[in-house]
Amino acid sequence: MGNDNVKKGKLKAATEETFLKFKESFPGIIEMPMKNSISKIESLGIFVLISAAPLEVSGFCMTIGEDTFIFVNKNHVLGRQNFSLWHEVYHWFTESTGSVSIVNEQENSEIEYQADYFASLVLLDKNHLSEKLWEMGIRNSNNAKYISYDHIIKLQHYFQVSYSSMVRKIIEIYPNSNLSSRYALGIPARQDELIRKTLDLNLSVNLIQPSKNTYISRELFILLEKLHSENKISKSKVFSIMDFIEKELS
Template structure:
C-alpha cells in the first residue's frame, strides 16, 4: 500500500487539477458537474454498498447510493475519483459502505484518498490546532461535530480519520457513534449532512450523459422520441416534462 504522504499528495494534486486550493472545504458535487468527462448517477442501492464507478475509454461514470447520508455521498464521490484518476486496468468497481471493514489495498487507498481530498492532512491539522485550539487526545464530541461540519464529512469518515491520524483512540471513537444528529443540532448546525436526499431526488443523472443527449437532439441525430427515451432512462423526466419549480430572479 502507498504511504499516507503519497496519497495526501495525490489528493492535493487532484484538488489543484480541479482548480481548488489545498485548504478550503470543497463542494465535490460542483466539481463533478463541471468536469465534461463525468456522468453522475444517484440511485438507491444495498445498504452494504456506498457506490461504484465505471470507466470505458474517455467515459467515466460515478454511481452513488442515494440512500446514504449526504456526508457519506461526498466521501463516496472522492473515493470513486481515486479509482478513476489513479487506478488502472479496471472497467467497474463496486465499493463497500463500511470504511472500517477489511478491504483490499486499492479500496484502503481510495478511502484514505477520499479523506485527504475532502480534508487534506495539513488543513485538518491546522483546523484542529488553530481553530479548535486542541491537541491530540483532547477532542470532545463538540469538536468532532465542528470538524465534520467544516469539511462535510460523515461521522463514520470523521472518526475513522481521527483514529487513523492518532487524534482519538478507537475506544473513544466508539462512544461517538450514536446521537449524531442531536450532537450537531444542539450546537446550532443543520442536520443535512447526516441525512439522505429526499426520496424524490434519489433517482437522477447529471453530467456527460445529459450533455450528449442534448447535443444529439440539437444536431437532429436522434428523434424526439429517442431523446425522451434517453432522458427518462436517466431519470430526467423533469427535463422532458418541465417539472422544475418556479424560478425567482432575485
C-alpha cells in the first residue's frame, strides 16, 4: 500500500465508521482498559484458539456454517496476542475472513491495515490515553518530548498491548514530537533491557513475553457435544478432536 497518507486517512475514516457500528451492534463489549480480550470475544459467540504457529503468522479468522473461530499465535508476546485477537474480530465483523494474517502485511494490504487500525481503536482509545498522559504530566505537544521509556511501559501494561503498539498510538496523538526513537526499546535485540526496566517498575513481564500457553474456548467442547448429539459428527471424530486438543494442552 505504500506511504500514501491520503489513502491511509480514508482507510482510517472508513475503519472508524466500522468501529462505531461495531460498538452500536455490541454495546458493553468495549471497555477501557480492555482487561480480558478473550472473554469479551467469546461473549460474541466466537471460539478462541491460541496455539503455536510460525513467527510470521499473527492469526486467522474462519467461519464454518454458523460458527466462527479465531486463532492467534502463542509464540508472540501476550500484548501482541491481544492485538491480533481484535484484528481478527475486524475480519469477522466485516465478513472478510478466510485468509491468514501475516506480520507486517498491513503495509501492502488495505484490509490488513484496516484490521490493525480497528484493533488499535478497541484497545487504545485516544481520549483515554490522553487522560493517562495528562496524569503523567504530559499535557501538550511541547512537553510530549519528555515521554520516557518508563511512561510507555506503564501505559502498555495499563492498556495490555505490546510496547511498539503503545509507541505508535502515542505518536498518533503527538505526531510532531520526534518520538520515533522510542520504538528502539521494543526491538528483539533489546528485549533483556525492556524486561529489566519492566521489573524495575514492579510490573509483570508476562505481557512482553510469549505466553507459551495453549488456550481453547470451553464452548468448543460444548459445541462438539451438541454436534454429536445431533448426529452431525461421529463419536470417533469427537475423540480424534479431543485427542488433538489434549496433545495441544499437554
